[in-house]
Amino acid sequence: MATIVYEEERLAQLLRMLPPAPEAWLRAAKELPLARRGLGDLVARAEADLEFRGRLVADLEAALEHEGYEPDPALVAALRRRLGTS
Amino acid sequence: MRDELSLGSLADAEVVARCRTGDQAAWCELVERFSRYVHAIATQAYRLSREDAEDVFQDVFARTYEQLDTLRDDAAIRPWIGQLTRRLCIDRLRRGSREAAAPEELEALEAEDVIALLDDALSVHGALATLSGDCREILDRFFCRDESYLAIGEALGIPAGTIASRISRCLGKLRDAYEGRRRRPGASRE
Numbered sequence: 709m710a711t712i713v714y715e716e717e718r719l720a721q722l723l724r725m726l727p728p729a730p731e732a733w734l735r736a737a738k739e740l741p742l743a744r745r746g747l748g749d750l751v752a753r754a755e756a757d758l759e760f761r762g763r764l765v766a767d768l769e770a771a772l773e774h775e776g777y778e779p780d781p782a783l784v785a786a787l788r789r790r791l792g793t794s
Numbered sequence: 795m796r797d798e799l800s801l802g803s804l805a806d807a808e809v810v811a812r813c814r815t816g817d818q819a820a821w822c823e824l825v826e827r828f829s830r831y832v833h834a835i836a837t838q839a840y841r842l843s844r845e846d847a848e849d850v851f852q853d854v855f856a857r858t859y860e861q862l863d864t865l866r867d868d869a870a871i872r873p874w875i876g877q878l879t880r881r882l883c884i885d886r887l888r889r890g891s892r893e894a895a896a897p898e899e900l901e902a903l904e905a906e907d908v909i910a911l912l913d914d915a916l917s918v919h920g921a922l923a924t925l926s927g928d929c930r931e932i933l934d935r936f937f938c939r940d941e942s943y944l945a946i947g948e949a950l951g952i953p954a955g956t957i958a959s960r961i962s963r964c965l966g967k968l969r970d971a972y973e974g975r976r977r978r979p980g981a982s983r984e
Contacts, residue, residue: 719968722915723915724938725912726831726916727939728829728939737855740859785852785856
């Protein structure tokens with residue numbers, strides 16, 4: 709009986725160790741594939757248009773907003789990696 | 795909705811394989827499945843600030859998504875994500891320690907101890923996912939979300955006075971499920 713109580717207390721302790729991540733973080737991670745669809749277009753355009761690439765490198769968030777994209781952290785980080793500016 | 799219920803019972807390797815085909819629901823399941831683990835490594839094992847932890851969290855899933863095609867073993871996604879999270883957390887600490895010297899090696903040792911516990915915790919969560927919806931909900935709300943009996947009772951429409959006994963019953967079921975999975979290595983979500 710004491711072993712069972714110990715095991716259940718241990719399980720409870722382990723459950724407590726994994727609270728949920730903030731909802732907004734989860735949402736951004738789940739939307740990543742969707743954001744990537746925009747990413748592919750942006751990278752292709754940056755490769756074809758040096759002036760556009762320059763604007764992205766100079767101020768990525770502002771350039772994204774100017775182009776009508778939501779500069780979510782996942783998209784910004786991925787774009788920085790693809791542009792070689794991270 | 796098609797797979798919302800069944801995806802949770804798939805083995806990690808099957809979820810990864812579905813993600814690779816562009817299945818958005820499978821990707822959401824993968825994020826759900828490992829989000830707490832990644833969050834806990836960043837905030838508990840490496841004690842990153844909220845901002846740094848969020849950056850690491852997003853970076854882990856971004857790199858996971860990018861590298862789905864290059865994984866050598868889909869079934870090993872869990873240790874792969876764990877290792878990636880460690881590496882990115884350490885990178886963050888190193889970057890920070892240039893500005894304020896941190897006891898890096900000591901922290902790394904402590905982090906490994908915490909991560910060993912988090913690995914066990916993730917296995918317990920795998921067992922939790924096999925329980926009935928009622929038990930999953932009540933144990934998650936009480937232990938993981940730290941909700942009161944009153945809040946749980948209101949959310950689930952059950953008398954608050956019965957919550958303690960339900961928790962006790964569900965913990966017993968969780969113990970049985972966890973023991974059963976430990977005797978069957980390779981079970982789903984392992």
